[in-house]
Amino acid sequence: MKQTMSVNTNDFEFICQLVYKYSAVVLHAEKSYLADLYLQPIAESAGFASISDLVGYLQTQPFGSLHSQVIESLVTNETSFFRDYHPFEALKKFVLPELVGKRSIERSLNIWCAACSHGQEPYSIAMLIKEHFPVLDNWSLKLMASDFSSKVLAKAREGCYNQLEIQRGLPKNFRDRYFQKLDHNWQIQQEILQMVEFRQINLVQCWPSLPKHDVIFLRNVLIYFDTATKKSLLKKIKQNLNPDGYLFLGNAETTIHLDTAFTRVQFDKAICYRLNK
Numbered sequence: 372m373k374q375t376m377s378v379n380t381n382d383f384e385f386i387c388q389l390v391y392k393y394s395a396v397v398l399h400a401e402k403s404y405l406a407d408l409y410l411q412p413i414a415e416s417a418g419f420a421s422i423s424d425l426v427g428y429l430q431t432q433p434f435g436s437l438h439s440q441v442i443e444s445l446v447t448n449e450t451s452f453f454r455d456y457h458p459f460e461a462l463k464k465f466v467l468p469e470l471v472g473k474r475s476i477e478r479s480l481n482i483w484c485a486a487c488s489h490g491q492e493p494y495s496i497a498m499l500i501k502e503h504f505p506v507l508d509n510w511s512l513k514l515m516a517s518d519f520s521s522k523v524l525a526k527a528r529e530g531c532y533n534q535l536e537i538q539r540g541l542p543k544n545f546r547d548r549y550f551q552k553l554d555h556n557w558q559i560q561q562e563i564l565q566m567v568e569f570r571q572i573n574l575v576q577c578w579p580s581l582p583k584h585d586v587i588f589l590r591n592v593l594i595y596f597d598t599a600t601k602k603s604l605l606k607k608i609k610q611n612l613n614p615d616g617y618l619f620l621g622n623a624e625t626t627i628h629l630d631t632a633f634t635r636v637q638f639d640k641a642i643c644y645r646l647n648k
């Protein structure tokens with residue numbers, strides 16, 4: 372019978388520090404079962420007899436692809452198309468109409484999905500724009516999506532989703548219009564795929580030089596960071612947001628008590644943030 376590997380307390384402590392050092396994600400002790408679950412296949416495929424042997428190797432080697440694999444396996448990638456619905460309605464009904472009006476002279480718009488996971492979030496924005504803002508066809512529209520994980524970015528760039536993923540949040544008419552069925556999967560159309568530029572950016576490390584953005588989606592990633600990281604990330608976001616731009620966070624996230632430069636704005640059932648005037 373196949374032995375189940377499990378992670379001991381010291382090894383889990385080392386793994387938590389590794390994940391924190393590289394991604395700033397805080398893993399809690401009650402999540403140690405995840406380490407058992409995700410590190411076993413990594414240990415096996417790298418030829419280690421136990422998770423402890425894998426950890427011993429990581430401890431003695433310079434940072435490499437096995438370290439990245441371990442970190443990426445333990446960071447949550449949960450996402451879906453049009454996640455939480457309301458932020459996308461606010462984008463469609465209020466935010467984009469306002470910005471399209473304001474930018475009608477320069478005809479350029481920059482949108483950034485930071486921490487985009489497997490791509491459902493930026494593709495949702497791309498489909499929403501294609502569907503409701505034909506005026507932007509002739510604009511300089513930059514829709515950038517980033518994540519620190521090369522694994523999730525590889526899948527995002529493919530734009531290919533299984534039946535379960537396609538059923539989560541994507542309206543049927545969007546599926547039929549913007550996806551093509553390939554065996555058991557759904558491939559997003561080239562015209563949507565090409566609207567999104569994917570880049571590898573670690574939010575807690577040095578960023579490449581970026582233009583200021585009109586809309587930033589930074590959703591469902593702050594929750595994994597400690598207060599000091601949240602504050603320093605919001606400070607950087609502030610510098611990358613145009614003065615009249617909008618920041619969208621996840622439902623369980625806020626700038627309140629973290630950065631007083633932001634004002635909370637409500638559009639119907641959606642909350643977003645603007646820089647104080």
Ligand SMILES: C[S@@+](CC[C@H](N)C(=O)[O-])C[C@H]1O[C@@H](n2cnc3c(N)ncnc32)[C@H](O)[C@@H]1O
Nearest residue numbers: 394448449450486488519520573574590591592
């Ligand atoms: C729960 S997903 C959220 C995806 C999407 N924004 C959404 O709301 O559906 C969190 C994402 O944050 C990414 N992430 C975690 N730490 C990060 C960091 N330091 N820099 C960039 N991305 C990070 C993870 O790889 C993961 O894809």
